[in-house]
Amino acid sequence: MNYMDEHILSLKNKFNHDAASNNENTNRFQADVPDQDNSIAEQNRVLRMGDELIPLEWKTILDGQMAVSIPKFFSLMPLEQARFKYPSEHRPQIIYTSLDGTVNVTFNPTESALEVDELPEFVEQMADVLRSVQPIRNWIGTEMIVNPSGLSIGMIRFVAAGVDVNLYNEMLLFVHEGQVTMGTFNCMESDMEAWLPVAENTVQSLHIVPLPSDSTCEKGAIRYESGLR
Template sequence: MDYLDEQLLENKRKQKKEQYRSLETGFYICNELVKFGRVTIAPLSLSIVLPTAFVTMPQSMVKVKYQSENRPQVIKTSLDTRVNFTFSLLSQAVKPEQIASLAKQFRTVVQRVSPANVFYDLKEERTVEEVPLCWFDYKGYAVDEQIYYIMYVTPWGKGKLLHGTFNCRFRDKDEWKEAARQAILSLKLEEGDNNS
């Protein structure tokens, strides 16, 4: 009888995953419906569709979690801080046709810094505004856990480059990958001080 109950539960989980597969419907992630909504990150002149429960990580926590001086400028995080989207705007003019080679350079740097990382896809896609965006994903290692990362780059405004990451526990990779990819591709330029 337990086997049948387990099969029924598994079938229900599969149905929910098929039913909730977009930013509009939400995603069924780790047995929970995660809803998404567009948020504006004014200091970086961008908006993005993220999980509605995510918050901006306080600077005090950012300094602990990202000890390098090159820490991200803005981090949106789950309440338990296990799932993060990071954003940094760099003063670097990049032509759309250069974005793939730039992503390869970023991947090479990440590989040199941590040779144990395992790399997967490298793809060029377009944001909702038809701006080229290149991303790659990989498995990295924290002190006590394996981490799944998606790193991306895209031209941003006039003479800027948007660089960001998504990360979660590696064991949750298959739960989060498509939701994170769709979120990253939802990036939109919002008019602001950073574009002049």
């Protein structure tokens, strides 16, 4: 997406300023979901895409506090590739990508404080900003859902012009520990129908990971530079 993260950061600063007026990178980990979360981890082991069965794998994000199910062959985007694909210094902190780099799932915490009941209004404000700054080719719309884990998620879907092709974008907004976290799923518009099940699985699988009493789960770490922290 064309510098979407800069527009998001600008919007985030605007919301923080408005809230103040009215009322007066870090390490990211990937790991298997702990055994304590088996009730959800047993789900979403494979996903059907057309005639294919896609193996899925759980990843923990946000310092291991949340988990999401994504295709097993997705991997964390190397920093040099991330710098090229997301030239803004405010690139997402967590970027999972397909083997050819055309399908991406990202997550980015912000410092925007928000109550869960304020999320629907926030989503509509975000949608207004996106419509004003993005080269929209097809505006699909917004939606609020509560997924199986009870997490409230606002979704914004649209097709925007990329450098060479149109891109399908699905933005996810949810509140984690009192602050907004932004997720995105994007792929080429021509591949949109094939990849929609993966986008849906991402939304439905997001959940908080219960804190284990004595977890020995090994975690690998990767660091992306970001101006958000």
